[in-house]
Amino acid sequence: MIEYRINRKREIDKTNNVTWFYHDFSSFLSSDIKSGINTIFDNGVPIDFFLDLKKSNVLIVVFHGAVLDENIHLPWLSGTNISYGLDASRLSISDPSLYLAPDIKVGWFIGNKHQQNLQNTIVRLIRKIANDSGIERIVFIGGSAGGYASLYFSSFFPGSYAVVYNPQISIENHRYSMVREYLIKCWDGREIYQIVDSENPPCFDISSRYQEDRSNHVLYFQNNDDFHLNLHRDSFEYDEGNDIKFFIGNWGDGHAPLPKDALKRILIMLLKSFESEDTDLSTAISNLISNL
Numbered sequence: 001m002i003e004y005r006i007n008r009k010r011e012i013d014k015t016n017n018v019t020w021f022y023h024d025f026s027s028f029l030s031s032d033i034k035s036g037i038n039t040i041f042d043n044g045v046p047i048d049f050f051l052d053l054k055k056s057n058v059l060i061v062v063f064h065g066a067v068l069d070e071n072i073h074l075p076w077l078s079g080t081n082i083s084y085g086l087d088a089s090r091l092s093i094s095d096p097s098l099y100l101a102p103d104i105k106v107g108w109f110i111g112n113k114h115q116q117n118l119q120n121t122i123v124r125l126i127r128k129i130a131n132d133s134g135i136e137r138i139v140f141i142g143g144s145a146g147g148y149a150s151l152y153f154s155s156f157f158p159g160s161y162a163v164v165y166n167p168q169i170s171i172e173n174h175r176y177s178m179v180r181e182y183l184i185k186c187w188d189g190r191e192i193y194q195i196v197d198s199e200n201p202p203c204f205d206i207s208s209r210y211q212e213d214r215s216n217h218v219l220y221f222q223n224n225d226d227f228h229l230n231l232h233r234d235s236f237e238y239d240e241g242n243d244i245k246f247f248i249g250n251w252g253d254g255h256a257p258l259p260k261d262a263l264k265r266i267l268i269m270l271l272k273s274f275e276s277e278d279t280d281l282s283t284a285i286s287n288l289i290s291n292l
Contacts (some may be wrong), residue, residue, distance in 0.1 A: 005044040005114055008068045011073045012037055012048075021155050025121060033132045037077070042121060043114045045199055048075035048094040051129065057136040057286075058088040060270060061126060061153070063146035065257075066106035066178070067098060074098055079141065082264050086271060090128060090141070101185040108171060109149040110202045112186035119202050130157075137274055139163060139267070143257045151206045151218065158215035161270060165221040167257035169232040171204040210238035219243040219266070219285065226255045230271065246284055249289040262292060 002023060010056075012019060018179030022028040025047075028040045040047040062079030075094030079271055083090040096115060097107030111118030130138060138160040140150035140203035147167025168174050187195055192204050192252065203209060222233045231250075238244060251259055266285055273279040 002041050004041075005076065006046065006099045008074060008099050008104075010046070010075065010099065011160075012039075016048075025124075026126070032045065033129050037075070040125075042118070045096045045099055045112070046075075046115050047096050047118075047121070047123070047125070048077070050075075050077040050090070050092045052083075053133055054089045056087050056089055057134060058274065059130055059133070059135040059138045060086070060088045060090045060267070061138060061140045061150075062090065062092040063109060063142035063149035064092075064095065064142070064211075065142065065144035065146045066229065068105060078146075081096050081260060082141070082267060086267060088271065089133065089135070091126065097182070097186050098248050104182060104185050106145045107182060107186060108145045108168065110171070110204065113188055116202065117200060119152065120200070123153060126153065126157070131135075137161075139270060141263070141267075142167070143167045144168060144255065148206060151201060152209060154216045154218070155209045155214040160216045162218045163221075163263075163266060163270070164218070164225055165263070166228045166255055167206075167220070167232065168228070169206045169236045173231045173235060192279045195203065202207060207235070207237040210236075210244075211241055212239050213241035216243070218242070219247070219270075220244060221247045221249065221258050221289065223252060223254075223256050223258075224250050225253055228255065240257075245285075247285060247289045248292050251289075251292040259292065261290060 020034050020036055020038045022040045025040055025042055035051050035053045037050050060083050064076045064078040077092040077094055079090055079092045093107050095107040097112045098104050138157050140154040140162045142150035143165040147164035150162045150164050154160045162226045222229055269284050
């Protein structure tokens, strides 16, 4: 008998979506992967994800940011527009920690008191989908909190790309009110240092993943008018052997996301570069960002 831990409205359109249900993560691992909205109950908290499988060796994995719009309902399965028309499968994951209270805005896909190994679970989820569907290239996409998640999970997949904009790097450097709300609702008010002082602790600082060569690739986009430039981008510590390319631009006020049309064009450029080694990806992207 599953003890459901859902304290927030959850809406899944079963009329227009094929849905699949797994009682636990082991059930998912032993099943065939299927397109549609999938739900894995992990210690009573649902891990909802949308999978659109195509005859492609490329998988785009999308992580959402903070829920700041009251019109956004859970599960939040983002990425439909930016992946539309691309020759790639898409995996969109909704952060399960947001189900623990109606007013949690962000969870960074780090986990919670019921899912202390959530990061490892998501790595295994992505790896199963990639292995079972013959994926050779993985592109992780996300902005802000979703950028944090994309940087983290990409580091476990050599050769993958993380396409991130205005990402958080250290959770401790983020807005105190949002971090405190997350810690109270998801970890019973424990401080970060108390959570990481445990066996197999979750990661709260991306620098800890990149202080050695991870063999993935990072395309890091930062709006120049965003406080993340100083608090996060400038605090990012990484081994020089990592392939990390920074693109600083001016595309809006403050924490403005990278425009969707620009992100789509970047994805198209990236996918084309997989087919031709002659593509000068950095120059093409730099020209695009300078003209925003």
